[in-house]
Amino acid sequence: MTDNDSPDDLFQGKTQTSSKDNSVPPLQVFNETKYLDDKLGRVLLAIYEREEVTVQDLSVELDRPESHIKRQVSELRKQGYLSVDYEADTKRYFVRSDWGTQEFPSGPIIPLVYQFNLLSDTQRMEALHKAIKTTVDTGDIVADLGAGVGGISCMAARYGKKVHAVEIDREVYEQGRQVVEQAGLDNIEYLRADAREVDLPAETDVIMCEMLDTGLIAELQVPVMNHAIEQLGENVQTIPIRAKTGMRLIQTDYEFYNTEFRLPHFEEYNSRKSEPRSEREDYHKITFTEQNSELVEEEVTVEATEAGIVNGTQLQTHIQFAPGMDYTGASPWLNPPLNLPFEEDYPVSVGDEITVSISYELGGGLQNIVYRVSNR
Numbered sequence: 001m002t003d004n005d006s007p008d009d010l011f012q013g014k015t016q017t018s019s020k021d022n023s024v025p026p027l028q029v030f031n032e033t034k035y036l037d038d039k040l041g042r043v044l045l046a047i048y049e050r051e052e053v054t055v056q057d058l059s060v061e062l063d064r065p066e067s068h069i070k071r072q073v074s075e076l077r078k079q080g081y082l083s084v085d086y087e088a089d090t091k092r093y094f095v096r097s098d099w100g101t102q103e104f105p106s107g108p109i110i111p112l113v114y115q116f117n118l119l120s121d122t123q124r125m126e127a128l129h130k131a132i133k134t135t136v137d138t139g140d141i142v143a144d145l146g147a148g149v150g151g152i153s154c155m156a157a158r159y160g161k162k163v164h165a166v167e168i169d170r171e172v173y174e175q176g177r178q179v180v181e182q183a184g185l186d187n188i189e190y191l192r193a194d195a196r197e198v199d200l201p202a203e204t205d206v207i208m209c210e211m212l213d214t215g216l217i218a219e220l221q222v223p224v225m226n227h228a229i230e231q232l233g234e235n236v237q238t239i240p241i242r243a244k245t246g247m248r249l250i251q252t253d254y255e256f257y258n259t260e261f262r263l264p265h266f267e268e269y270n271s272r273k274s275e276p277r278s279e280r281e282d283y284h285k286i287t288f289t290e291q292n293s294e295l296v297e298e299e300v301t302v303e304a305t306e307a308g309i310v311n312g313t314q315l316q317t318h319i320q321f322a323p324g325m326d327y328t329g330a331s332p333w334l335n336p337p338l339n340l341p342f343e344e345d346y347p348v349s350v351g352d353e354i355t356v357s358i359s360y361e362l363g364g365g366l367q368n369i370v371y372r373v374s375n376r
C-alpha cells in the first residue's frame with residue numbers, strides 16, 4: 001500500500017465507511033500516541049487537531065519533508081487510524097471516527113487476554129514445538145507471522161539464528177517485546193506490522209505462521225502465507241506445511257426452552273454435542289509452500305453412514321505442521337469443529353447422499369460462508 005493508491009484500493013476501505021466528526025475522544029488519541037513512534041504520534045495528533053489536512057499542510061506545520069510525512073501518514077493508515085477524502089486530486093486525511101470501536105482493520109486479532117489460553121493448549125503447543133525442532137536448524141533465519149506474545153518465536157530462537165516476529169496488535173506486540181527482553185533472547189526482533197504487507201528479509205529460511213482457524217476462513221493464514229511465498233519463492237520451508245478441511249453430516253438439537261436457534265457455532269468447550277451421520281469428506285487441501293487460491297467453491301457429496309435426521313454439516317480442519325508429522329486435529333484453541341445448520345431436517349438412510357454447495361473467501365471472515373443443500 002502506498003500513498004498513490006486509487007480510492008478503490010483504499011486499505012480495507014472497500015468494506016468500511018468512516019466519517020470525520022472527530023468523535024474519537026481527545027484523551028484516547030493522546031493515550032494512543034504513547035504507543036506509537038514519536039513521529040507517528042505527532043502526525044496523528046496534528047491531523048486530529050486540524051480535523052482534515054493534506055500532506056503539504058502537515059509538512060509545513062511539523063516542519064518535516066513531505067516525503068517523510070507521506071510515509072508516516074501511510075503507516076497510520078495501515079494501522080487503521082486514518083481515512084482519506086479525495087477532492088479533485090487532493091487527498092485530505094482525517095482520524096477515523098470508528099477507530100476506537102472497530103475490529104482492527106487489518107484482520108482478526110487475538111487480544112492479549114486470549115494469548116495465555118493459546119499457550120496453555122498443550123496439543124497445539126506440542127505439535128508446534130515438534131515441527132520447530134525438526135525444521136529449524138542452527139543458522140536459520142525464521143519469520144514468525146502473527147507472533148502473538150512470542151510463544152513459538154521463543155521456541156524457534158532456541159534452535160535457529162534469528163527470528164523476525166511480526167504482530168499487529170499493539171498490546172500483544174508490547175507484551176511480546178517485554179517477554180523476549182526479559183527472557184534475554186536477543187536474537188528475536190519484534191516488529192509491529194501487518195503480516196500481509198511486511199517486507200521479509202530475503203535470507204529467510206523458515207516461515208512460521210499460526211493464524212490457523214477452522215476452514216482457514218476467519219484468520220489470515222492464506223493471504224499472509226501467499227504474501228510471504230510471493231516474496232521468498234516456493235523453496236522456503238514453512239510451518240505448517242499442509243492443511244485439509246472436510247465436512248461431515250450431523251444432527252444437532254437446536255432447541256432451547258421451546259425455541260429453535262439454528263445458528264452456526266463452534267462445537268467446543270461445554271457446548272451441546274452433535275451426532276455424526278457420516279464420515280468426514282475432505283474437500284479442500286492446501287500446501288503452504290505454494291501460492292494458493294483464496295477462493296473456495298465446492299460441491300461436496302457426503303454419504304450417510306447412520307440412519308436418522310441430518311440438519312447440519314460440520315467443518316473440520318487438520319494441520320500437518322512439518323514433513324513426516326501426523327496431521328493434528330482439533331483442540332480447544334486450534335480448529336474446533338464448526339457446525340453450520342441446514343434450514344431443514346432431512347431424514348436419511350444409510351447410503352443416502354447429501355450434496356452441499358459451499359463457497360467462501362479464505363481470510364474473508366465467517367460471515368462470508370455461503371452454503372446450501374443442493375440435491376434435495
Ligand SMILES: C[S@@+](CC[C@H](N)C(=O)[O-])C[C@H]1O[C@@H](n2cnc3c(N)ncnc32)[C@H](O)[C@@H]1O
Nearest residue numbers: 107108109110146147148151167168194195210
Ligand atoms: C492464533 S494467534 C497465534 C499467536 C502465536 N503465533 C502462537 O502460536 O501462540 C495469531 C496472531 O496473529 C495476529 N494477527 C492477526 N492478524 C494479523 C496481521 N494482519 N498481521 C500480523 N499479525 C496478525 C493476532 O493478533 C494473533 O496474535
